[in-house]
Amino acid sequence: xxxxxxxxxxxxxxxxxxxxxxxxxxxxxxxxxxxxxxxxxxxxxxxxxxxxxxxxxxxxxxxxxxxxxxxxxxxxxxxxxxxxxxxxxxxxxxxxxxxxxxxxxxxxxxxxxxxxxxxxxxxxxxxxxxxxxxxxxxxxxxxxxxxxxxxxxxxxxxxxxxxxxxxxxxxxxxxxxxxxxxxxxxxxxxxxxxxxxxxxxxxxxxxxxxxxxxxxxxxxxxxxxxxxxxxxx
Amino acid sequence: xxxxxxxxxxxxxxxxxxxxxxxxxxxxxxxxxxxxxxxxxxxxxxxxxxxxxxxxxxxxxxxxxxxxxxxxxxxxxxxxxxxxxxxxxxxxxxxxxxxxxxxxxxxxxxxxxxxxxxxxxxxxxxxxxxxxxxxxxxxxxxxxxxxxxxxxxxxxxxxxxxxxxxxxxxxxxxxxxxxxxxxxxxxxxxxxxxxxxxxxxxxxxxxxxxxxxxxxxxxxxxxxxxxxxxxxxxxxxxxxxxxxxxxxxxxxxxxxxxxxxxxxxxxxxxxxxxxxxxxxxxxxxxxxxxxxxxxxxxxxxxxxxxxxxxxxxxxxxxxxxxxxxxxxxxxxxxxxxxxxxxxxxxxxxxxxxxxxxxxxxxxxxxxxxxxxxxxxxxxxxxxxxxxxxxxxxxxxxxxxxxxxxxxxxxxxxxxxxxxx
Numbered sequence: 001x002x003x004x005x006x007x008x009x010x011x012x013x014x015x016x017x018x019x020x021x022x023x024x025x026x027x028x029x030x031x032x033x034x035x036x037x038x039x040x041x042x043x044x045x046x047x048x049x050x051x052x053x054x055x056x057x058x059x060x061x062x063x064x065x066x067x068x069x070x071x072x073x074x075x076x077x078x079x080x081x082x083x084x085x086x087x088x089x090x091x092x093x094x095x096x097x098x099x100x101x102x103x104x105x106x107x108x109x110x111x112x113x114x115x116x117x118x119x120x121x122x123x124x125x126x127x128x129x130x131x132x133x134x135x136x137x138x139x140x141x142x143x144x145x146x147x148x149x150x151x152x153x154x155x156x157x158x159x160x161x162x163x164x165x166x167x168x169x170x171x172x173x174x175x176x177x178x179x180x181x182x183x184x185x186x187x188x189x190x191x192x193x194x195x196x197x198x199x200x201x202x203x204x205x206x207x208x209x210x211x212x213x214x215x216x217x218x219x220x221x222x223x224x225x226x227x228x229x230x231x232x233x
Numbered sequence: 234x235x236x237x238x239x240x241x242x243x244x245x246x247x248x249x250x251x252x253x254x255x256x257x258x259x260x261x262x263x264x265x266x267x268x269x270x271x272x273x274x275x276x277x278x279x280x281x282x283x284x285x286x287x288x289x290x291x292x293x294x295x296x297x298x299x300x301x302x303x304x305x306x307x308x309x310x311x312x313x314x315x316x317x318x319x320x321x322x323x324x325x326x327x328x329x330x331x332x333x334x335x336x337x338x339x340x341x342x343x344x345x346x347x348x349x350x351x352x353x354x355x356x357x358x359x360x361x362x363x364x365x366x367x368x369x370x371x372x373x374x375x376x377x378x379x380x381x382x383x384x385x386x387x388x389x390x391x392x393x394x395x396x397x398x399x400x401x402x403x404x405x406x407x408x409x410x411x412x413x414x415x416x417x418x419x420x421x422x423x424x425x426x427x428x429x430x431x432x433x434x435x436x437x438x439x440x441x442x443x444x445x446x447x448x449x450x451x452x453x454x455x456x457x458x459x460x461x462x463x464x465x466x467x468x469x470x471x472x473x474x475x476x477x478x479x480x481x482x483x484x485x486x487x488x489x490x491x492x493x494x495x496x497x498x499x500x501x502x503x504x505x506x507x508x509x510x511x512x513x514x515x516x517x518x519x520x521x522x523x524x525x526x527x528x529x530x531x532x533x534x535x536x537x538x539x540x541x542x543x544x545x546x547x548x549x550x551x552x553x554x555x556x557x558x559x560x561x562x563x564x565x566x567x568x569x570x571x572x573x574x575x576x577x578x579x580x581x582x583x584x585x586x587x588x589x590x591x592x593x594x595x596x597x598x599x600x601x602x603x604x605x606x607x608x609x610x611x612x613x614x615x616x617x618x619x620x621x622x623x624x625x626x627x628x629x630x631x632x633x634x635x636x637x638x639x640x641x642x643x644x645x646x647x648x649x650x651x652x653x
Contacts, residue, residue: 024252024256155559210565
């Protein structure tokens, strides 16, 4: 039969247990607060870039309207859209992968997708006016867990963008609740068999590796100059 | 509810429990002790100094027993009140001859058939009438002032045992440097456990006991080759008071290879698990205060926590490896261009908790240093870095083996003998 505790030190002092609990909870609270603070700062940064791109789009649209008085070279030289869209897309994808405020991230994604569509349309208009033939790839993916090959497709397109900066790649979350995006999906008749690629206007479904994309775009190897791209998962 | 949705809560919960334990220990220690330098202060000794017998149990320790005895003879304590009892436990090398060189007025050398460390200690217990009895493993040496600091703690007549501050003797290999930090952390833990009355190990190197209390408790037992742990638990079960004097410095030799370290720790963990099972009535029992409610339960929970986090990290790494292999196979590129953009620094809640936990471990190491004698206070960058980076990955090796062995009661090998 055990003896009763005789060591006064051994006696449970609930105050110590409580203080330790409060301090531990405070440490956890600090971690949660610090994480939320940095998430908010990142979201602000993304929002600020988005706003900046928005202004750039307006500027490009204005330039485009003034095309009659400007040369095509002038527009191409001043177009900063694509170079900013690519890192922005990467940042958004990172924010999404980190969790955080999903409603806020979805809102930023909607805005980003809208900017991509605007850039895409302007790109087509500039191409028509200035008689240039850019290589444009639209990539439709899903983060809803229903696209096993989207990760691989994302890797291929990211590598493609690094290797051929002239290729313009626009990535879209197929399930994003955005009217303009759903209209684009409807116009281009993009099926829900993801991943789906639209390469120079033609729809391809299922995973396409580097060789397959090279086969679709035989002139790819000849491209080299710098323009921006954007790929997601 | 899917497992994937439970895991984040489980991870948070286990982090909370681990962090809580560290915070609790720190608060408990700071409530009782000042971190001011006490090492320079002369210990306040009892008016009548007790006689002390230090037992050196040896088994095949011909090379280390000499320095151990010499360090005991150099203790700052009245010679007529200190006797050294060397017990050769059936060594097959020249240990007995090495010990005999010191035999004399202050050193007694006993020899017996091999029966285990507990039997060597019990033989010495039966042959001494000293007020206090202690043990010093034959691979350890003591600081000259260690005994008087320990004896000072016995001024309180209710104290049954006092444990020391254990340091590593001249770390040389990387694995010994890693243990240097681990032992520094243990100095904090041992002091904090003593301060909440939850000490359940009276380590082999220089724990000192009131002789009559050990006798009344029945002496040392085999106890799954961890007699120091079992005696600690037994004394606690009997309501005895065990204190810690961290400034009583002992320097012990430690394993120099991973293999030797794993073997030692398997024995320790096996002993903890088997003894915890033998004394299971104490676990969660409020009658044993902080020991029953906190120290023992957490000792067991921590094994599960280690397994869980290592499994989590391994899964995460395996997933990263699989992703990388996919990347290589589909892009024919080995590495993606690295990004140095601060935007991509990991600032998830979990990462902040990991940063905080690491910072807390550094604080505890600092406290361990403050509780160390002056020569041992220096910050050791190598040992601390090795400890933080690799210790967590070594621990599951011995924990896994020990848990498996304890489950099947296979016993562990120690000094060439299978101990169950």
